[in-house]
Amino acid sequence: MSGGTTAAERPGIAVVGAGYWGPNLVRNFMASPDWDLRWLVDLDTERAERVAAPYASVRVTGTLDEALADPDVTAVAIATPAR
Numbered sequence: 001m002s003g004g005t006t007a008a009e010r011p012g013i014a015v016v017g018a019g020y021w022g023p024n025l026v027r028n029f030m031a032s033p034d035w036d037l038r039w040l041v042d043l044d045t046e047r048a049e050r051v052a053a054p055y056a057s058v059r060v061t062g063t064l065d066e067a068l069a070d071p072d073v074t075a076v077a078i079a080t081p082a083r
Contacts, residue, residue, distance in 0.1 A: 010033075010034060010035055010036040011034075011035060011036065011074045011075050012036045012038045012070065012072035012073045012074050012075070013029055013035050013036065013037050013038065013039075013073065013074070013075045013076065013077060014037075014038060014039035014040070014041055014064075014067040014068070014070075014073050014075075014076050014077075015029065015037065015039070015040050015041065015076075015077045015078075015079065016041045016042070016064060016067075016076060016077070016078045016079065017041070017042060017078060017079030017080065017081075018040055018042035018044065018047045018048040018050075018051045018052075018079075019042070019047075019079065019081060020079070020081070020082050021079035021080075021082070022040070022042065022048075022051060022079040023051045024079075025077050025079055026040060026051055026052065026055070026058065029077070030055050030058070036072070037055070037057070037058055038057075038058065038059065038067070038070060038072060038073055039058065039059050039060070039061060039066075039067035039070065039073065040052045040058055040059070040060050040061075041060075041061055041062070041063070041064050041066075041067050042060075042062065043062050044062075045060055045061070045062045048060040048061075048062075064076075
């Protein structure tokens with residue numbers, strides 16, 4: 001782990017949005033040893049499932065409340081539409 005961060009110390013994160021920017025956020029959080037990506041939230045859960053498919057540990061939901069109910073989620077990254 002970079003900077004001496006242990007798995008238990010990594011902030012749990014939820015990404016909101018699986019559209020244009022969301023997949024980039026998911027990929028980068030998964031590649032970083034400093035974050036624990038726990039959730040991908042999008043109203044289009046089928047799209048979110050496709051984005052999260054390569055990452056078995058990422059759960060998908062259509063409601064932000066479900067992700068925020070996870071006590072291990074300490075941060076949220078929001079990917080809004082580019083327009």
